[in-house]
Amino acid sequence: MSEFKIEKVDMSKDPSLERYSRQMRFGGVMEKGQRKLLDSRVTLCGCGALGTVIANSLVRAGVGFVRVVDRDFIESHNLQRQVLFDEADIAANLPKAEAAARKLRVINSGVTVEAIVTDINRTNIVELAKDVDIILDGTDNFEIRYLINDVCVKFDKPWVYGGSIGSHGQTMTIIPGQTPCLRCVFEAAPAPGEAGTCETAGVLAPIVSIIASFQVAECIKILTGQPETINRELIYVDVWENITRRIKIAPLLGKVDCPCCKHKKFEWLEGEQGSQTTSLCGRNAVQVAHRVAAKLNFDELASHLKLMGGDVSYNRFLLKFTVEEYEFTVFPDGRAIIKGTSDLDKARVLYAKYIGH
Amino acid sequence: MPIKVQIPQAMRQHADGQANVDLAGANIKELLDNLGAKHPNIVARIFENGQVRRFVNIYLNDEDVRYLDNLQTATKDGDVVAIIPAVAGG
Numbered sequence: 404m405s406e407f408k409i410e411k412v413d414m415s416k417d418p419s420l421e422r423y424s425r426q427m428r429f430g431g432v433m434e435k436g437q438r439k440l441l442d443s444r445v446t447l448c449g450c451g452a453l454g455t456v457i458a459n460s461l462v463r464a465g466v467g468f469v470r471v472v473d474r475d476f477i478e479s480h481n482l483q484r485q486v487l488f489d490e491a492d493i494a495a496n497l498p499k500a501e502a503a504a505r506k507l508r509v510i511n512s513g514v515t516v517e518a519i520v521t522d523i524n525r526t527n528i529v530e531l532a533k534d535v536d537i538i539l540d541g542t543d544n545f546e547i548r549y550l551i552n553d554v555c556v557k558f559d560k561p562w563v564y565g566g567s568i569g570s571h572g573q574t575m576t577i578i579p580g581q582t583p584c585l586r587c588v589f590e591a592a593p594a595p596g597e598a599g600t601c602e603t604a605g606v607l608a609p610i611v612s613i614i615a616s617f618q619v620a621e622c623i624k625i626l627t628g629q630p631e632t633i634n635r636e637l638i639y640v641d642v643w644e645n646i647t648r649r650i651k652i653a654p655l656l657g658k659v660d661c662p663c664c665k666h667k668k669f670e671w672l673e674g675e676q677g678s679q680t681t682s683l684c685g686r687n688a689v690q691v692a693h694r695v696a697a698k699l700n701f702d703e704l705a706s707h708l709k710l711m712g713g714d715v716s717y718n719r720f721l722l723k724f725t726v727e728e729y730e731f732t733v734f735p736d737g738r739a740i741i742k743g744t745s746d747l748d749k750a751r752v753l754y755a756k757y758i759g760h
Numbered sequence: 761m762p763i764k765v766q767i768p769q770a771m772r773q774h775a776d777g778q779a780n781v782d783l784a785g786a787n788i789k790e791l792l793d794n795l796g797a798k799h800p801n802i803v804a805r806i807f808e809n810g811q812v813r814r815f816v817n818i819y820l821n822d823e824d825v826r827y828l829d830n831l832q833t834a835t836k837d838g839d840v841v842a843i844i845p846a847v848a849g850g
């Protein structure tokens with residue numbers, strides 16, 4: 404007695420579609436929608452808790468091209484919620500994007516997964532965004548989200564915001580010109596330490612799955628060409644306090660004096676917002692970015708560091724070394740995450756001392 | 761029946777740990793002033809120079825007060841007011 408039209412799919416014509424048969428039987432997708440998914444391209448910004456759940460679902464759903472962008476490496480405290488990683492990835496010292504891509508390619512060899520290990524900033528965001536249909540947010544900070552928002556409004560691309568912490572999370576879908584943008588709803592980023600981070604406030608895996616799953620559902624609606632079905636509210640869920648809210652935000656469009664979508668001022672993309680050296684909030688770590696223009700030679704750097712008394716190990720993706728009370732993770736593009744300090748100046752000094760400039 | 765004000769997790773330490781505070785007030789401004797009178801330390805978490813901080817939103821019965829009458833939006837018994845900051849984690 405289903406209201407949905409049941410479409411008979413003749414798999415003998417195209418056996419490659421068999422793995423998607425249950426999704427195609429769903430009236431909202433069908434064979435037409437599935438073919439659109441297979442022809443679609445997505446950039447996923449950030450592959451941590453939300454990002455791994457999103458990437459897993461997108462690849463299983465048969466989204467034809469998924470670009471996974473992440474700046475980080477895997478630590479044991481990620482495994483509680485970052486579903487694509489395991490202990491072997493930590494032992495192999497893999498960056499998150501690379502470890503995720505390896506899993507995803509095993510899950511579905513019929514789609515293309517591109518891994519990019521980089522810090523998303525205004526110099527590379529256009530390149531990462533321009534050749535895809537939609538951007539999904541798996542980041543953990545508002546600097547990058549405002550950058551995504553700028554790019555998407557400027558180039559008229561949809562994106563889906565998601566955030567989660569503790570037992571609660573939020574998500575909203577942005578279709579430029581049709582819905583309020585992120586800056587219409589949240590005018591400014593929380594100051595460091597103000598909003599809490601997963602490191603300070605903790606996070607439960609179930610809220611991550613819920614928010615990420617909302618994001619994927621929105622993505623499937625848009626990619627199958629049904630933007631009229633998207634969620635136009637700000638969804639807020641708390642799995643511990645049993646709260647589900649749907650906040651009406653549509654009237655904010657045009658009502659608030661948004662610098663981004665109303666005045667087309669792209670302050671994060673074109674301005675001087677954002678910095679090369681960033682404190683990774685709550686982690687007692689600092690990222691020092693892109694001091695070195697050329698690709699680092701890990702063989703040379705490793706022997707230099709050993710002479711300086713450091714404990715060094717590396718593969719082609721990252722180099723780790725421990726010296727004094729600091730743990731460095733260095734990427735081939737010259738970027739480093741220095742654990743053991745939250746002091747930006749101290750981190751710059753350490754970088755100059757051990758890695759150079 | 762009073763008006764229920766929901767306090768976000770990140771601000772509860774400034775409200776004796778409470779998730780909800782029952783208050784009276786004819787509009788959002790009065791309501792939040794009454795909240796501040798009861799729990800003075802929460803004021804600086806919600807307001808900056810007399811304005812609601814830009815990453816904190818105030819929702820009245822799931823509507824954003826910015827498209828209603830902002831802090832002057834009238835409130836009545838039985839309303840639910842939620843203070844919700846942006847969620848950064850991912």
Ligand SMILES: [Zn+2]
Nearest residue numbers: 584587661664
């Ligand atoms: Zn806007």
